[in-house]
Amino acid sequence: MEKQPRLLCSVLSVQRRPYEVILNCAILAWKETQTTKKHTGRGIYGAVKAGSYYVPMCEIISVQEKDDESPSENSGKWQKVPQSPVDSCQHAFTVSYVERTRQHCWRCSEVTFHCPELALCLLWVQTIREQLALLTNRPKHLLVYINPFGGKQRGKQIYDHKVTPIFSQASISTDVIVTEHPNHARDHLKTEADLMKYDGVVCVGGDGMFSEIVHGLVSRTQRDEGVDENSMKDTLVSCRLRIGIIPAGSTDCICYATVGSNDPVTSALHIVVGDSQSMDVCSVHDSDTFLRYSVSLLGYGFYGDVLTDSERKRWMGPARYDISGVKTFLSHRYYEGTVSFLPAEGNSGTPRDKFQCRSGCNICRGSSSDKLVSKDENNLPDAERQDDWTVIRGKFLAINAASMSCACPRSPKGLSPAAHLADGTTDLILVRKCSRLDFLRHLLRHTNKDDQFDHSFVEVYRVRQFHFTPRYQDCDSEVDLRESGVGSKRFLSQICREHKACGCIQAQSNWNCDGEILPHSAIQVRVHCQLISLFARGIEEQSVFEDPYALCAI
Numbered sequence: 001m002e003k004q005p006r007l008l009c010s011v012l013s014v015q016r017r018p019y020e021v022i023l024n025c026a027i028l029a030w031k032e033t034q035t036t037k038k039h040t041g042r043g044i045y046g047a048v049k050a051g052s053y054y055v056p057m058c059e060i061i062s063v064q065e066k067d068d069e070s071p072s073e074n075s076g077k078w079q080k081v082p083q084s085p086v087d088s089c090q091h092a093f094t095v096s097y098v099e100r101t102r103q104h105c106w107r108c109s110e111v112t113f114h115c116p117e118l119a120l121c122l123l124w125v126q127t128i129r130e131q132l133a134l135l136t137n138r139p140k141h142l143l144v145y146i147n148p149f150g151g152k153q154r155g156k157q158i159y160d161h162k163v164t165p166i167f168s169q170a171s172i173s174t175d176v177i178v179t180e181h182p183n184h185a186r187d188h189l190k191t192e193a194d195l196m197k198y199d200g201v202v203c204v205g206g207d208g209m210f211s212e213i214v215h216g217l218v219s220r221t222q223r224d225e226g227v228d229e230n231s232m233k234d235t236l237v238s239c240r241l242r243i244g245i246i247p248a249g250s251t252d253c254i255c256y257a258t259v260g261s262n263d264p265v266t267s268a269l270h271i272v273v274g275d276s277q278s279m280d281v282c283s284v285h286d287s288d289t290f291l292r293y294s295v296s297l298l299g300y301g302f303y304g305d306v307l308t309d310s311e312r313k314r315w316m317g318p319a320r321y322d323i324s325g326v327k328t329f330l331s332h333r334y335y336e337g338t339v340s341f342l343p344a345e346g347n348s349g350t351p352r353d354k355f356q357c358r359s360g361c362n363i364c365r366g367s368s369s370d371k372l373v374s375k376d377e378n379n380l381p382d383a384e385r386q387d388d389w390t391v392i393r394g395k396f397l398a399i400n401a402a403s404m405s406c407a408c409p410r411s412p413k414g415l416s417p418a419a420h421l422a423d424g425t426t427d428l429i430l431v432r433k434c435s436r437l438d439f440l441r442h443l444l445r446h447t448n449k450d451d452q453f454d455h456s457f458v459e460v461y462r463v464r465q466f467h468f469t470p471r472y473q474d475c476d477s478e479v480d481l482r483e484s485g486v487g488s489k490r491f492l493s494q495i496c497r498e499h500k501a502c503g504c505i506q507a508q509s510n511w512n513c514d515g516e517i518l519p520h521s522a523i524q525v526r527v528h529c530q531l532i533s534l535f536a537r538g539i540e541e542q543s544v545f546e547d548p549y550a551l552c553a554i
């Protein structure tokens with residue numbers, strides 16, 4: 001970090017002890033002037049030095065003058081007579097800032113500085129406010145959608161009690177819409193919302209609610225920019241507004257991946273400080289028809305079947321996922337088809353890398369130029385591009401595309417631990433037909449720390465685009481069928497598809513698209529690099545901070 005010139009330096013008191021307080025445009029630091037052996041201060045930013053503390057300017061939430069606490073006003077009680085100049089500091093200001101606690105959670109903390117004179121107190125308040133005003137990435141006006149029925153139906157309560165006080169402390173104004181039906185937020189964003197008024201859109205709910213916001217905002221942006229969503233070849237335009245998620249759902253997978261926890265206060269603070277985390281979005285098409293966007297997981301076979309079955313058991317509540325999971329596992333259905341994909345080349349790493357996507361990830365940072373690359377790809381003749389495609393045919397128990405690790409408390413490392421949030425790729429995981437025991441071994445790897453992909457029947461590829469065609473929609477395979485004399489089998493499975501009640505094995509599954517059923521088998525998927533941006537900063541590593549005093553030019 002570069003040394004910054006001091007803006008202010010004074011001796012002020014904190015909890016009746018004198019501190020040298022320094023402000024520059026990057027940090028506010030305070031160091032005890034008389035450290036005693038007994039007192040071992042804890043740096044707010046981790047262990048700095050005993051009695052030394054600092055907060056980066058970008059993590060200060062607000063500064064307020066504190067009411068005068070002169071002894072004469074506290075009448076009727078015994079008062080301590082001021083012994084030293086520190087005791088006589090009657091003017092004070094309070095700085096609210098972000099403090100890190102356990103498991104990537106943030107809290108709003110405060111420190112009050114007492115000043116000997118009013119003029120000095122006002123100077124500190126004014127100077128800190130001027131510095132905060134220079135942080136132009138902070139939102140001032142937000143559009144908020146609350147799903148009152150997400151998760152445990154506590155969305156409104158969470159917003160009113162935990163988020164509103166933080167937004168008002170940071171002087172953020174809001175327009176709040178409590179949704180009245182599914183897709184209310186999506187449709188409002190798509191057609192009605194006056195987006196120019198806002199610096200961001202916030203959803204209070206779970207992953208389903210976030211998906212609504214993504215669909216509304218991305219579709220609206222393409223419409224405003226004259227981009228045809230139905231055309232696979234068109235490069236989509238990135239959204240101007242950042243999205244904030246206040247977790248109030250049942251899984252909150254996106255919050256875990258982008259913030260590291262599902263704590264509403266932490267998410268509110270990431271919004272207040274104006275964090276920014278880009279994210280890739282996959283568009284899913286069936287020929288020239290746009291179907292959906294996906295940001296986390298596209299799953300065919302096992303995960304498609306679990307979701308389809310669990311939807312029929314909604315009345316069971318969250319237990320339905322476990323019951324459908326066991327049922328689907330026991331049915332051990334596999335699906336035939338053709339997967340073709342365009343592998344990611346360049347510096348994109350591999351799905352088997354040991355390092356994970358974390359705050360400030362170099363691979364994601366280096367990928368921002370991929371937006372331009374993918375534009376150029378559009379200009380290549382089709383024949384040239386097809387040479388780069390890889391085609392795999394087979395029988396699969398599961399075909400998954402993870403655009404992020406998909407880590408959550410149930411699967412601490414996720415489906416693809418090394419997947420990146422914003423590198424313009426998705427990790428395509430093919431689980432070929434194997435025994436039930438082997439498939440169980442594979443599923444168990446989602447819950448432990450062993451290599452997910454270290455099985456002979458599992459293949460993984462980092463890709464920019466992929467297509468899937470189920471066998472009976474695949475023209476080539478008709479030839480295979482005739483040759484192998486199983487035409488009657490095809491005829492039967494067609495009957496079964498049309499008459500599901502017969503209970504025999506279905507030839508096709510559905511796609512699970514970020515937890516929503518996509519009733520299509522043949523799809524074409526393209527990753528759009530960094531199409532959206534969230535009020536988040538990725539999962540932070542524990543870092544060693546420098547001595548703040550070394551950062552202030554004397």
Ligand SMILES: Nc1ncnc2c1ncn2[C@@H]1O[C@H](COP(=O)(O)OP(=O)(O)OP(=O)(O)O)[C@@H](O)[C@H]1O
Binds near residue numbers: 180206
């Ligand atoms: N007012 C509403 N009434 C009924 N459904 C709604 C309403 N508003 C939004 N929804 C729908 O509720 C669905 C689920 O919401 P949400 O994602 O907030 O919670 P969840 O499903 O419990 O959490 P998660 O998606 O994390 O598992 C969303 O797909 C959304 O479209």
